[in-house]
Each structure stands twice: as structure tokens, then as C-alpha cells.
Amino acid sequence: MDRQKAEEHWIGDSSFSKFLSPLDLIELSLVCKSFWSCLSSRTSSTTQMIWRLSREQFLCHPKLPPPADMCEQDYISLVLYNKCHFCKNVYSLTVWVFCRRFCKLCLKERTICYNNFNEAWKKIPLKAIRGLRYIKMYSEIPYTEKYELHRYYLIEDIKTLYDEFIVLALQNKDNDFIASWELDKHMKGNIYMKEISKYSKEQLSVQSTIFRNNMIKLGKILDSLMEEGSIDDNRPKYELDVLYDCLDAKNAFSTTDQLLLNEKEFKIMRESLVAMYPEIKKRHNKKKRKHVL
Template sequence: MASTLPFEILIEIFSYLHPKDLYSLSLVCKRYRTLLWSKISTTTQDIWRTSRIRYILHPTFDPPEKMSEQQYNYLLMVVNSCQFCGECCRYKLAMHWEFRIFCCHDCLLQRCISRNSLMNDWKVSGELLACLQQVITPPRSKQKLFLVSDIIKTLSEYHDIEAENKRLIWIQEKQSYINNMIREHKKYKAQFELIRLFDLTF
């Protein structure tokens, strides 16, 4: 019967479901996935937005720029295990919003490098270091970590620029971008932690 229901009725039903249920439904059949997984359909985005507003008990920010409601809901309310090893103990897990990574500390360390290693072993200058997004760690942590995949991508962008004057412009723009992103990432990370604090189903 569900396979023959008009889209209008399905949309109405879906608007009452929790994001976790929407993810489960998107795996049921091609019809549901078509309706629930489009990143450009305003109807699809409205379904997920309505679900987010309905099931998160306090106001939330809109998704970051270029992030779909599906991915936003997944990060806020659905993901519950390390994205690399599957660890499920909530006390071993953390969201690193700056890289859209939810993982345990061990898996994070395997994919990161310290500031000292970047400067001493990789010979990254202080100027370029300021162009890299640092992993947001707990306030009492003495480690300053950087994600290796992000380092490689950023350094590749820099070295692809041949003209020295264009490199200087790139550095200035990148540093400004990183400073703005630091504020945004902290805002979304705090929101995530507040949601998980009151979400007893996590």
C-alpha cells in the first residue's frame, strides 16, 4: 500500500517522523530514497527541516552553507558511532564539526599530526600554519592537532599557485576564512553538545 500512496500523502506522513526514521525509510525502496535524498528539491529539504524543528527541543541554527538538511540532521541527531571503527561508547566519542567527523579519540589521533611535527618534520612555515584548520580539542587539552587530509589539500592548493603575489593574496584570504570558520565551528559544536545532552535516545 505504501508504494502506491500519492507523494502528497507521503510528504505529510514524513513530516511527522524523527530524522532517524527518515534515514531508515530512505533505505527501504527507491521511491522513498528519491523523495528523501534529493539535495536540490525544496520539498525534500522542507521534510528534513520540519523534522529537525519538531524533534529538537530548542531552536537550532540553519545548516552551514553548502550543507543539505539530510547531512545536517545526520550529524545532529542520527550518527551515534565512530565513523571509522564503529565504537559506540558515547564517552569515547566526540564531534569535530570543523571536519564533519564524529569519531573516537584513537581514530582521530591516527588521522592527525601535531603542530610541532608540522613545523619540524613537514617544514610548514608559520604563515602557512595559520592557513590550516586546527582540530578543536577540549579546553584543557595541550595538543594542537591538524587533520592530515586537510593539510595535504591545503598545501596542494598553495603550491598550485605559481605567482608569488597571488600566493600572498591566497594566504591572506585563507587566514581570514579560517578565522571566520573557527567561530562558526565552535557555534555548531556547542549546539551539537547541547542537543546530545538532552537527547536520551542517543
């Protein structure tokens, strides 16, 4: 199947995406070049519809349409892809304001507050700077143990704004034009920050629901294990504190707010807890003996 025929196939029937999750679509795109061409397009309306239908059908969030200038594939990756966009660290978080995932180190290295601007950047009109996208973080006040809340901007955004300002300066634009430019930047920035806040709010709301539902299911797993009696006596076969350590070893508590786990996944988790219980139990016994000694 050549590219043209493949595209005609997708255009003719995109309803299949309702039966394929985003992960399935990713795997399908790797089957051949034609599938890759169709499913990787950032501009095809049909391709975007395929990914949108899949997202709406299989993902708990995001339900909102993608932010401006973001395609469905990149939008979905912010939820499914758990690595930092820069260093690939798995301990990262989605910063919706910047539409990327950052680890703590990369976020610190790639953002800057106004107090740390170089002299050149401080020549940019403040109103224009205030129109940039930002996050709020605390920074330590020099020579004190106190912290202040500051706006942190992406360094790449500052550089782009500075270059734009320099071009205007070289063109000898009058004060009225500069003032109009500042106001335009400021207004667009305020609109953007208001719109993008919806995504953070949706994520927090959904993650809270997912966490609550997953924790209820985890509780049922623990209850079922605790109800199992020992062969020798009526004591529980499993100890609760050991089971908690098993969950902690599997990093279960840190992932329960990301995706809603289905029954099959919880069954697998239960089996893995049972499998690793003897080893964790041995560690507990060693700790107890040390305390006794």
C-alpha cells in the same frame, strides 16, 4: 509509482514530515526506490525541507541550520548516528569543527600538530596553515612529564593545502599573489571557526538540559522503587546501591545527555531495572560474603 510521480507527490505536499521523525523518514526511504530517490537527494530543496521540518519537530538539537556545504541528512546523522565515521566504534564524539564523529584512536590518527609536520608541509606559509580548521589538544613534551596545548589539524586538510601551495609554486606566482592567497585562507578560516563554534555551544547547552531532565526522571524511578515495601517486613523491597548498579549495567548514565527520553522509554527502563535486579542483587551478596571472609 515511478520516480517522477513520487517527486511530484513530495513537492505537492511535504507537510507530512511534521508527523515523521528522522528515524521514520529513514525507514520510509527503504520502502522502495522512488522513496529512496526522493528522500536521499542532497540537492533537492524539497527533500531538504522535508528533513529540516522533521528535525525541528522531533529533535531537541540541532536547531541551527546546517553548516555550510552540509545537507540535512548528514547534519541529522551527526546527532543520531553514534558510531565513529571511520572505524564504526560506538564510543565516539561529534567534533563539530570537522563535522564528523571520531573515536579517540581515529581522532589521534587523523590529526596532526605543527610540530609533527614533515619537512614538505612546513614549507606551506604559516598564515595559510593558521587558516585551517583545528581543535586544541594537549600533547606530551618529549623527555618530560609536561604537556602543551597545540592546534591539531586534519591530515587530509594539510594534504589538500600542500597540493594547492605546490600548484601556486609551479605556476611561479609572485610574492604578492602568495601573500594574498595566505591572507584569504587565514581570513576564511577565522570566519569558519567562529561560525562552527555555535554548534558546539548549542550541543553543550542542550545536552546539559537533557541530562538534567533525564536525571530527574531517573530519580523518580528510583524513588518509586524505594517506596515499595517488602512482603515480609517494612524494609524497602529494593536497595539503592543495587539499583545504581542496575542503571550502570544498562549504561543509563552515559546516554542520558544524548536524547530526551519520553515516558514510555522510562517505563521500559523501570521494568528492565526490576527484571535485572535479582541478578545484580546476587552479585552484591557474593561481594559481601567475600568481604566477610
